[in-house]
Amino acid sequence: MPLLEHLEELRTRLVWVIGSVTVAGIGGWFVFDEVVDRLLEPARPYLRDLSGGKLIFTSPLEAFTLRFKVALYVGFAIAFPLVLFHVWRFVSPGLRRTEKRYAVPFVLSGLLLFAVGVSFALYTMPQALRFLIGPEITGDSVTPLLGAKAYLDFALLYLAGFGLAFEFPVALMFLSLIGAVNSKQMAKYRRHVFMGIAVASAFLTPSVDWLTMTVLTVALYVLYESCIWLSRLLRR
Numbered sequence: 001m002p003l004l005e006h007l008e009e010l011r012t013r014l015v016w017v018i019g020s021v022t023v024a025g026i027g028g029w030f031v032f033d034e035v036v037d038r039l040l041e042p043a044r045p046y047l048r049d050l051s052g053g054k055l056i057f058t059s060p061l062e063a064f065t066l067r068f069k070v071a072l073y074v075g076f077a078i079a080f081p082l083v084l085f086h087v088w089r090f091v092s093p094g095l096r097r098t099e100k101r102y103a104v105p106f107v108l109s110g111l112l113l114f115a116v117g118v119s120f121a122l123y124t125m126p127q128a129l130r131f132l133i134g135p136e137i138t139g140d141s142v143t144p145l146l147g148a149k150a151y152l153d154f155a156l157l158y159l160a161g162f163g164l165a166f167e168f169p170v171a172l173m174f175l176s177l178i179g180a181v182n183s184k185q186m187a188k189y190r191r192h193v194f195m196g197i198a199v200a201s202a203f204l205t206p207s208v209d210w211l212t213m214t215v216l217t218v219a220l221y222v223l224y225e226s227c228i229w230l231s232r233l234l235r236r
Contacts, residue, residue, distance in 0.1 A: 009093070013086040020082040025075025032067050035074060039155040042126040046133050046144050055148035066148055073156050077118070077163075084110040084170075095177065102177065110170045113223075117166030120219075121159045124205055124212050128158070161204060169223040176231040183231040186224070197221050 028035070036055075044053040057063050076083070084107045092100050131137065133144045175181045186193075194217075201217040 009090060013090045016086050017079075017083050020079040020086075021072065021075045023075070024078035025071040027078065028071035028074025029067065031074065032070050035070055036152065038122075039152065042129050043133070043144075043146060043151065046129070047146060055146055055151055057148045062149055066152055070152065070156070073160070077114075080114055081107055081111050091174070091178075106170065106174070110167060113166040113170060114163045117163040118159050120166075120216065121162035124162075124216075125155070125158060127212055128205065165200065165204060165220070166223070168220070169227050172224070172227045173230060176227070177234070181231075183228050186228045186231065190224075193224055194221055197224070 040053075040055065047053045047055075057066070085103075088103050088106050092103065133146075138144065172181070172186070176183070176186075197220045198217050201213050201220065205213045205216060
């Protein structure tokens, strides 16, 4: 495909992605209270003294911008299957006919892994908050009064970080399909990848709960080993 046609295809796919997220974000605007209530649940035990379990905002525009931001995140989550589909459509012209048949598995596996990552984030967030703002850290003289922007930025990035971290097998398998990496290379760097996953897991789970960090490390490494096995299988 010539460069100009490639750029035109990129523009088309970006328009579809932005449009899909925007339309889905309209629905996200109307579920703002439900989303924030769910995100705030792990922090409520630390907010009872000063704010009655609620977040605060200090700027007239802050509430609107927060609602808009939450709507975009929700819109991205809802439109994520379409995002993956258009990513595949953008790269598919460079694939062979036999490789194009993996479009449905690509989209479904990406959606499933993103959901697993977000679910794991929701599960670990209470432990992370206990480590970050719990009484063991703040002591008796300091109590949290969380601003809505600061807390929601943390919570949304926490969920997005886990969701996208679990997407790395999809990206790895795509690189394998186009020949950028192969199973031998992935197997050769097992130890390096394991150390990288362990460091990333420690960063993503900022708590003293070693079990959560270990489970995340093992889960991501099993996914990596699955990529090696699948790469060998697809190249036979």
